[in-house]
Amino acid sequence: MQSDVLMSVRLSAAQGQRDAHAVAVIAAGLSLLLAGCQSQPVKPLALFGPQPAPESLFVTTSDGWSLNVLRFAPSSPLPDADPVICCHGLSYNAGFWDITEKTSLPRYLQKRGYDVWCPSLRGSGQSTKPTVAQLRRLFRLNFSALEPGAIAQRKPGLLKADWSVDDHVRYDVPAVLNFVAKTTGRQRVHWIGHSMGGMVMFAHLSSAGGEQINTFVAAAVPMVMLHPLNDVFQTMVDNMQVIQIGNAVVSTSLPAIMGTLVGPGLQSPIDRLFYNADNVDYLVGHRLNYQVLEEISAGQFRQLMDMVRHQHFRSTDARVDYAEQIDRIQTPTLFLVGTLDNMASVGAVQWTYNRVASSDKQFMMFGRINGRLADYGHDDLIIGRHAQEDVYPHILRWLKRHARSQPSSQPS
Secondary structure (H helix, E strand, C coil), X not given: CHHHHHHHHHHHHHHHHHHHHHHHHHHHHHHHHHCCHHHCCCCCCHHHCCCCCCEEEEEECXXXXXXXXXXXXXXXXXXXXXCEEEECCCCCCHHHHECCCCCEHHHHHHHCCCCEEEEECCCCCCCCCCHHHHHHHHHCCCCHHHCHHHHXXXXXXXXXXXXXXXXXXXXXXXXXXXXXXXXXXXXXXXXXXXXXXXXXXXXXXXXXXXXXXXXXXXXXXXXXXXXCCCHHHHHHHHCHHHHHHHHHHCCCHHHHHHHXXXXXXXXXXXXXXXXXXXXXXXXXXXXXXXHHCCCCCHHHHHHHHHHHHHCECECCCCCCECCHHHHHCCCCEEEEEECXXXXXXXXXXXXXXXXXXXXXXXXXXXXXXXXXXXXXXXXXXXXCCCHHHHCHHHHXXXXXXXXXXXXXXXXX
């Protein structure tokens, strides 16, 4: 009896310590949020040396949306390097690529002489997005929507309420490619796409061809969703209508607030689709939710849920099976995948690798079993604690292996 009482006291004390710790974490996160951490500029990357700050530019798509593009121009450009375009995934913006000092692939490449461009696709970042989405960001105490320069340059989103992944393929990708070509005078670019940012490039290459693409780096890019599904995706399929209503009402606002407060430490099942919390620093997780997380449109949601149910990435009307078309692709492609990726599984990425027709392709898996410093999840390939040591050097070597094309015209 006495031992039972002692055990109960010890358990109660341990529980009290855990509760106190949780309260302290939430309080600290709330303090950071109320301090307006986005208004605190990230210090220059001393590790990489002095480089020009990114330039914020705008281009208009053929259907009238403004896309914001961040340009990381090097102080000492390589004479034999094509420009590099880094394209973010679903529910993110261009800030995904430049969250902190250690997790900035653009600055890593900029320091090494590459001209790096990071677009925010429609509905994200400083690009045109629905007005209600801008208001919800203000509710999260994120005041980026009020940035005067962006307001003056982008087209308003009052009448632009919905878009699909097809719109990224049909309008956004060509607009960014043509804009970079016109500005730099280069015929071709390297495209680094993470998740959906790679899916849209696979769709572009299989539909429009690869004349403008020197090489493609596909980081955690799923073109198929292999069945049987994991429990999280199966739950989403089983409750799709409820989730669709929730997405329309609150979208990502509530998860963004919670993620801002507690960082990556308290993962929901959906969070585990996106990253391995053991491989993401607190500040990175905090800023990912506060600065980078965007809303998912109804059109995007329907199209990607169609992929989850029917396994293949298809057009909105299901007439084009982008996954089936990848055997047309001849572009040199580097495939990157994490061993703990619950979104773009190793098997799904291998499926795509085996079907791409290019004779110049490479498959790389990142995890401790392969001698890496960590086991990588979906986002970790870019924002992981050890990505700069484990992943970035392989991307750099890939780019160096592929010389630039000749300039197509004088830069504008």
